[in-house]
Amino acid sequence: MSYADTNEDVHHGDHDHHGPAPGLMRWVTTTNHKDIGTLYLWFSLIMFFIGGAMALVIRAELWMPGIQIVDPMFFNAMTTMHAIVMIFGVVMPAFVGLANWMIPMMLGAPDMALPRLNNWSFWIMPFAFTIMLSTLFMDSGGPAGGWTLYPPLSLQMGDSFAFVIFAIHFLGISSVMGSINIVATIFNMRAPGMKLMQMPMFVWTWLITAFLLIATIPVFAGAVTMLLTDRFFETSFFSAAGGGDPVMYQHIFWFFGHPEVYILILPAFGIISHIIPTFSRKQLFGYDSMVYATASIAFLSFIVWAHHMFTTGMPLAAELFFMFSTMMISVPTGVKVFNWVATMWRGSMTFETPMLFAIGFVIMFTIGGLSGLMLAITPADIQYHDTYFVVAHFHYVLVPGAIYSIMASVYFWIPKWTGNMYDEKLGKIHFWVSTIFVNVLFFPMHFVGLAGMPRRIPDYSLQFADWNMIASIGAFGFGFSQLMFVYIIIKCVRGGEKATGQVWEGARGLEWTIDSPAPYHTFEDSPIITSDTVTR
Amino acid sequence: MSTATDGYYIPHEAKWPIVGSIGLFTTFWGLASWFNGSGLGQFTFFVGMAIMVFMLFGWFSTVVGESQNGTYNGQVDTSFRMCMSWFIFSEVMFFGAFFGALFYVRNYSGPWLGGEGAGGADVTNAVLWSSYDYVWPTDGPADIGGGFQSMGWFGLPLVNTLLLLFSGLTCTIAHHAIKDGDREKMVRWLGATVALGLIFTGVQAYEYYHAYHALDLKLSSGIYGSTFFMLTGFHGFHVCMGAIMLAVVMFRGMKGHFTAENHFAFEAAAWYWHFVDVVWLGLFVFVYIF
Numbered sequence: 132m133s134y135a136d137t138n139e140d141v142h143h144g145d146h147d148h149h150g151p152a153p154g155l156m157r158w159v160t161t162t163n164h165k166d167i168g169t170l171y172l173w174f175s176l177i178m179f180f181i182g183g184a185m186a187l188v189i190r191a192e193l194w195m196p197g198i199q200i201v202d203p204m205f206f207n208a209m210t211t212m213h214a215i216v217m218i219f220g221v222v223m224p225a226f227v228g229l230a231n232w233m234i235p236m237m238l239g240a241p242d243m244a245l246p247r248l249n250n251w252s253f254w255i256m257p258f259a260f261t262i263m264l265s266t267l268f269m270d271s272g273g274p275a276g277g278w279t280l281y282p283p284l285s286l287q288m289g290d291s292f293a294f295v296i297f298a299i300h301f302l303g304i305s306s307v308m309g310s311i312n313i314v315a316t317i318f319n320m321r322a323p324g325m326k327l328m329q330m331p332m333f334v335w336t337w338l339i340t341a342f343l344l345i346a347t348i349p350v351f352a353g354a355v356t357m358l359l360t361d362r363f364f365e366t367s368f369f370s371a372a373g374g375g376d377p378v379m380y381q382h383i384f385w386f387f388g389h390p391e392v393y394i395l396i397l398p399a400f401g402i403i404s405h406i407i408p409t410f411s412r413k414q415l416f417g418y419d420s421m422v423y424a425t426a427s428i429a430f431l432s433f434i435v436w437a438h439h440m441f442t443t444g445m446p447l448a449a450e451l452f453f454m455f456s457t458m459m460i461s462v463p464t465g466v467k468v469f470n471w472v473a474t475m476w477r478g479s480m481t482f483e484t485p486m487l488f489a490i491g492f493v494i495m496f497t498i499g500g501l502s503g504l505m506l507a508i509t510p511a512d513i514q515y516h517d518t519y520f521v522v523a524h525f526h527y528v529l530v531p532g533a534i535y536s537i538m539a540s541v542y543f544w545i546p547k548w549t550g551n552m553y554d555e556k557l558g559k560i561h562f563w564v565s566t567i568f569v570n571v572l573f574f575p576m577h578f579v580g581l582a583g584m585p586r587r588i589p590d591y592s593l594q595f596a597d598w599n600m601i602a603s604i605g606a607f608g609f610g611f612s613q614l615m616f617v618y619i620i621i622k623c624v625r626g627g628e629k630a631t632g633q634v635w636e637g638a639r640g641l642e643w644t645i646d647s648p649a650p651y652h653t654f655e656d657s658p659i660i661t662s663d664t665v666t667r
Numbered sequence: 668m669s670t671a672t673d674g675y676y677i678p679h680e681a682k683w684p685i686v687g688s689i690g691l692f693t694t695f696w697g698l699a700s701w702f703n704g705s706g707l708g709q710f711t712f713f714v715g716m717a718i719m720v721f722m723l724f725g726w727f728s729t730v731v732g733e734s735q736n737g738t739y740n741g742q743v744d745t746s747f748r749m750c751m752s753w754f755i756f757s758e759v760m761f762f763g764a765f766f767g768a769l770f771y772v773r774n775y776s777g778p779w780l781g782g783e784g785a786g787g788a789d790v791t792n793a794v795l796w797s798s799y800d801y802v803w804p805t806d807g808p809a810d811i812g813g814g815f816q817s818m819g820w821f822g823l824p825l826v827n828t829l830l831l832l833f834s835g836l837t838c839t840i841a842h843h844a845i846k847d848g849d850r851e852k853m854v855r856w857l858g859a860t861v862a863l864g865l866i867f868t869g870v871q872a873y874e875y876y877h878a879y880h881a882l883d884l885k886l887s888s889g890i891y892g893s894t895f896f897m898l899t900g901f902h903g904f905h906v907c908m909g910a911i912m913l914a915v916v917m918f919r920g921m922k923g924h925f926t927a928e929n930h931f932a933f934e935a936a937a938w939y940w941h942f943v944d945v946v947w948l949g950l951f952v953f954v955y956i957f
């Protein structure tokens with residue numbers, strides 16, 4: 132059954148139905164959650180290739196030992212900017228785009244709670260990244276002190292310094308407004324009768340993510356503001372000579388930074404919790420424990436930050452505290468992995484592209500979680516810190532983790548967005564090619580990392596040469612196979628086999644009760660919540 | 668252009684956000700260039716600020732107009748309330764960063780610099796800053812900024828505390844007035860609140876003048892100067908913002924806006940004002956007294 136259809140019939144009289152405005156201005160002035168979601172997703176895809184190009188510069192330089200292609204300063208600008216683009220320009224906007232598209236439909240709401248603010252949150256992104264990327268073209272070079280901007284090094288940047296700081300402020304405004312909007316939507320716009328503990332997991336994980344964002348982005352803003360005044364107004368926050376402490380920056384930064392890495396993964400957990408039940412044709416195993424696990428992860432993420440600082444100097448008691456609290460995070464994370472596997476257990480599974488990406492996520496994210504556990508052991512981290520082992524860890528959780536969940540969700544939801552099925556065969560090829568190359572790219576980093584290869588250095592000793600060359604092959608393979616992704620998306624947008632409203636046999640939830648493509652306006656009148664229309 | 672139904676109000680075709688993005692872009696670009704010493708930067712910054720003022724004025728006028736038309740229902744009102752409360756929470760976290768810096772220096776890194784604590788702090792102190800004893804207030808082992816006297820709590824800061832506490836009271840009286848439907852009383856007491864806010868800002872400005880000229884206490888006076896001026900400075904900025912919000916509400920009240928049932932804008936501004944108040948109490952205790 133289709134709510135949208137019945138609505139059209141009954142309510143044509145009293146609704147003043149708006150289609151999209153004509154022309155280019157549609158996209159500039161839109162307040163429609165679907166339009167804004169689309170804008171976020173395209174923006175993210177474009178940034179993915181910009182950030183990817185930077186990664187390939189890095190991998191090209193690391194193809195062989197010695198300085199070959201770029202000068203070290205530019206190499207460092209690439210590692211810095213690659214991280215900033217991928218975190219703030221790709222993964223976060225993609226998740227916000229998915230939230231925009233799906234949360235109102237999952238809740239049976241007509242739109243986001245604050246549609247104008249929603250438009251602003253998006254339209255900040257291109258402007259902020261114009262500032263951010265412009266720093267690469269400045270005479271004194273781009274930001275080369277690493278995405279964490281540790282002083283005193285970051286204070287020695289050239290002209291780009293002030294631009295980077297303000298771009299971060301600018302992006303922060305967008306994130307906070309976007310998150311406030313999401314929280315208000317979830318608390319205030321649910322269809323009557325939908326209880327919190329009936330909400331789809333994607334909504335739950337986003338609620339908690341939005342909370343993390345509202346709580347930590349301002350702290351980051353504070354930290355970079357202190358950098359700014361230390362540089363331009365002679366304050367001494369991070370200078371021991373004036374009674375401050377450079378390590379204090381690291382504390383403030385990671386108080387934001389660790390919740391930030393969970394911001395990059397919690398919505399992914401939500402997505403996977405939709406896809407696995409759908410293609411296992413079973414309900415999600417342990418819904419309640421999923422919600423509580425997500426909440427505990429969010430809580431714990433506030434008390435583990437100094438695991439990034441085991442080597443920078445802390446009292447022993449603090450080292451121990453942060454070691455144990457970090458290890459505790461793997462408990463709720465383990466609950467989640469267990470529940471996904473239990474959902475698949477004895478399900479009648481099929482392996483369409485979204486499911487392949489989801490299973491790939493579960494396996495490879497877990498590899499990243501396990502290396503995280505190794506890093507959490509303080510005495511071990513003294514060896515691992517700032518080596519390629521750390522790089523391997525966070526790329527396993529972020530690329531076959533966060534990025535895979537985004538790709539999975541695009542394949543999962545694109546029939547709902549466009550009304551067309553994507554090319555299943557190409558999708559599967561995309562998955563397998565990506566998965567082979569992503570492991571060729573990142574797995575060897577464990578080896579060179581354990582052997583002591585430092586991160587963020589354009590040159591390395593001879594003994595690391597073989598594995599680096601293999602990793603670079605993986606990088607180019609993975610990078611170019613993403614062109615397939617773009618091709619599949621464009622092909623699907625332009626046409627293809629028509630999708631039904633439900634799209635997937637096992638799909639449940641309000642978003643699947645409306646037509647495909649989803650009409651421009653959905654749920655202008657609240658749907659009726661029954662056991663069929665909520666995920667549980 | 669908008670769809671008004673008995674359902675949720677969804678505005679269409681918003682033009683202010685893009686103006687806001689251009690405004691912020693110009694502002695930030697100008698500020699960054701200004702900091703880097705480019706002559707055009709300052710000009711660009713002010714152009715950006717002008718665009719922002721224009722945008723805020725336009726956007727809020729639209730919203731106020733819609734509110735006066737009765738476009739919003741109770742659910743929209745709830746969205747606004749949630750938006751404002753979470754915004755204030757984000758502001759709390761912003762101040763948290765600076766308070767955190769203050770606590771960290773005073774409880775941890777300051778004493779370590781002075782050689783206290785296990786883990787080799789004594790060695791570091793002996794090697795790097797052997798003549799340094801940590802006592803708060805400090806401008807660090809290198810005496811950055813060159814000696815100063817710290818700001819006491821008695822006198823002007825105490826006066827300011829009383830001013831702000833009192834303004835919280837007048838604000839609450841105004842709130843009760845509008846709840847009783849007495850708009851004129853609301854305007855009068857709001858006027859008093861704004862006035863108290865302005866006096867507070869004046870006293871604060873005088874205190875800064877005093878600090879710079881009589882106490883040699885400057886933003887550059889080591890970590891004490893940094894935390895003192897950044898915390899009180901950001902607070903003062905928020906007092907100004909809050910006073911502007913209250914003044915807008917007051918002028919709207921004079922134009923006959925707000926009823927006993929419908930006065931969210933008042934409440935939002937009042938919440939903000941109380942938040943600013945609470946931050947000040949934190950400052951008074953942790954920056955001035957201890």
Ligand code: HEM
Pocket residue numbers: 279392393395396438439457458460461464499500501503504506507508512515516517521524525528529532533
């Ligand atoms: C089982 C859970 C996890 C544990 C125990 C864990 C532990 C750690 C530790 C101890 C470090 C610091 C290593 C060092 O610098 O020496 C680290 C770094 C990092 N982790 Fe994790 N982690 C976990 C999950 C995640 C997740 C889910 C993400 C993001 C999606 C993530 C992203 C990162 C990033 C980006 C860094 C490097 C930051 C940098 O220095 O640039 N981690 N992790």
Ligand SMILES: [Cu+2]
Pocket residue numbers: 388389392435436438439
């Ligand atoms: Cu962490």
